[in-house]
Amino acid sequence: MRHIQTEILQVNPDHPEPAIIERAAALVRQGEVVVFPTETVYGLGADAFQPAALERIFAAKGRPYSDPLIVHIADEESLQLLTPTVSAQAKLLVEAFWPGPLTLILPRGSRVPDLISAGLPTVAVRMPRHPVAQALIRAAGSPIAAPSANRFMHVSPTTAQHALDDLAGRVPLILDGGSSKVGVESTVLDLVSPVPTILRPGGISLESLRVVLPSVQPPRRREAVSEPMHLQTEMGVQHLPASSPGQMLIHYAPSVPLLLFEGEPQAMRTAMANEARKRRAWGERVGVLVADEDVAAFQGSDVVVHSLGSVPEQIASALYAGMRALEASGVQVILCRSFDERGLGLAIRDRLLKAAGGKIFQSA
Ligand code: TXA
Ligand code: MG
Numbered sequence: 435m436r437h438i439q440t441e442i443l444q445v446n447p448d449h450p451e452p453a454i455i456e457r458a459a460a461l462v463r464q465g466e467v468v469v470f471p472t473e474t475v476y477g478l479g480a481d482a483f484q485p486a487a488l489e490r491i492f493a494a495k496g497r498p499y500s501d502p503l504i505v506h507i508a509d510e511e512s513l514q515l516l517t518p519t520v521s522a523q524a525k526l527l528v529e530a531f532w533p534g535p536l537t538l539i540l541p542r543g544s545r546v547p548d549l550i551s552a553g554l555p556t557v558a559v560r561m562p563r564h565p566v567a568q569a570l571i572r573a574a575g576s577p578i579a580a581p582s583a584n585r586f587m588h589v590s591p592t593t594a595q596h597a598l599d600d601l602a603g604r605v606p607l608i609l610d611g612g613s614s615k616v617g618v619e620s621t622v623l624d625l626v627s628p629v630p631t632i633l634r635p636g637g638i639s640l641e642s643l644r645v646v647l648p649s650v651q652p653p654r655r656r657e658a659v660s661e662p663m664h665l666q667t668e669m670g671v672q673h674l675p676a677s678s679p680g681q682m683l684i685h686y687a688p689s690v691p692l693l694l695f696e697g698e699p700q701a702m703r704t705a706m707a708n709e710a711r712k713r714r715a716w717g718e719r720v721g722v723l724v725a726d727e728d729v730a731a732f733q734g735s736d737v738v739v740h741s742l743g744s745v746p747e748q749i750a751s752a753l754y755a756g757m758r759a760l761e762a763s764g765v766q767v768i769l770c771r772s773f774d775e776r777g778l779g780l781a782i783r784d785r786l787l788k789a790a791g792g793k794i795f796q797s798a
Contacts, residue, residue: 435493437603442594447471447611450569458609459573467491469583469597470570471611472506472562474535474619474637475590475754476597477580478605479506479570482516488549488579494604496586502552503579504537504620505559508571515577516543516557523647524625530646533563535620535637550579556626566611582619583608589688589754589761589789592617596758617751618781623650635780637750653784687789688757692723692768694790697797699771703731705797706769710737713767721765723756725749728771738763746778753782757789 445454458468465487467480478494480487482505492499505516510528513520517540520528524538537560546557562568571578582590583597583605591597594610601608621636623643631651632640643650693709695702703724710720714736721738722728732739740756742749760768770786772794773779787794 435604438606440598440602440605440608442598442608442610445471445566445609445611448565450566450611452569452573454609455566455569455573458570458607459575461607462487462570462574462576462578465490466607467494467605468570469594469601469605469608470567470580471564471594471609471614472567472580473564473614474562474616475592475614476583476594476608477506477562477567477578478583478597478601479578479580481574482550482577482579483545483547485547485549488547491579491581492549494601495581495584497581498586499549500552501581502554502558503550503581504622505546505550505557506567506571506578506580507559507561508568510561512577513540513559514543516546516559517541518543521625523630526646527623527625527643528561531638531642532561533568534561535563535616536560536643537620537622537636539622539624539626539633541626556624558622560620564611564614566609570609587687589757590619592751592754596755599758613751613755615751617753617755618778618785621781635784637778637781639777640780641777652780687791688761688768690721690761690766690768692757692770692786692789693795694770694772694786694793695795695797696772699727701797702771703728705795706771707731707735709769709795710735718767719765721760721763721768723760723768723770725771725773737769738765746773746776746782749773750778750782753785 461468465484467490480491537558539556542551542557584590585600592614594608616637619636621638622634624631624633632653695706713720726741726744729741742752742756
């Protein structure tokens with residue numbers, strides 16, 4: 435891996451300075467990679483039509499070529515560069531949700547490089563809402579392929595500092611536009627399968643998609659692919675039923691084990707507090723990831739308490755930063771509560787399950 439100097443440039447998130455955007459766009463045109471803010475998470479972008487630039491994305495992240503990339507566009511006309519036909523369903527969704535955190539899986543156009551689609555006959559496209567992302571794509575003069583700007587298998591970045599922590603020395607430039615508001619990645623919706631199906635829940639909820647397209651199906655449940663940790667507990671460990679191939683369950687994970695608790699809030703808090711006490715007795719440093727309503731239950735219990743807020747929008751927005759903060763605090767295990775699955779809750783639950791490697795502590 436090459437080692438390069440990583441520059442960080444502050445950019446106004448609402449009214450990006452043209453000179454700063456041009457610095458980044460020039461790098462993209464030259465075939466370089468650039469980290470930029472989007473409304474979901476920070477992206478690691480390169481010109482979608484320069485295969486050598488795309489290779490740099492995979493190298494910087496340490497990502498396998500088998501994982502396809504999302505192409506980001508700034509106007510609807512650019513869809514023509516990427517897909518041969520835009521169905522009536524796709525048009526409805528574009529009308530309703532773009533720009534915004536919705537990625538559509540569409541038939542792949544002949545010009546789309548293999549590296550983007552990982553050899554699939556499809557391409558993932560999204561139009562981000564963030565003014566910096568839009569300005570960068572326009573100034574680059576080409577669609578920008580961008581995965582989340584984290585090292586492969588790590589938690590996605592919602593600030594420039596997170597991206598720097600993962601990619602320092604591996605990218606020439608990070609545009610710092612403050613915290614990502616949505617905080618979880620875009621919803622990936624497959625429009626090529628017979629029934630529109632969510633592949634990854636994200637910033638646009640199942641409920642809102644169904645208002646526009648009632649046939650949209652929720653993601654299929656997945657199965658844990660390995661056992662990342664040994665749970666020493668009297669409580670049951672639940673494995674998830676059914677599987678869909680090609681998607682790894684362990685993903686987006688912090689570098690310390692995360693144990694996910696489920697049940698009624700009060701039972702969940704009690705189970706978490708018991709587990710924390712036991713682990714403290716072993717001498718483990720324990721972090722808990724909770725909502726505002728849970729904080730009092732952990733007062734005086736000698737654990738690092740991190741609250742994500744109270745409503746789903748806050749919790750999604752604070753989720754990855756919370757995992758990274760606990761990681762950085764030096765805890766050896768993170769005990770995390772689960773949240774209601776409605777709305778953004780489905781995406782929150784998906785990320786927590788992935789971080790936990792699919793295992794759940796059933797506390798009620
Ligand atoms: O919010 C987001 O989507 C962020 C920001 C930067 O836009 N990007 C992002 O990219 O999360 P990444 O690479 O971390 O996740 C892309 C997801 C992966 O789950 C990948 O498998 C899926 O999209 N994907 C990409 N192309 C696909 C395709 N042709 N068919 C099915 N899934 C695809
Ligand atoms: Mg990612």
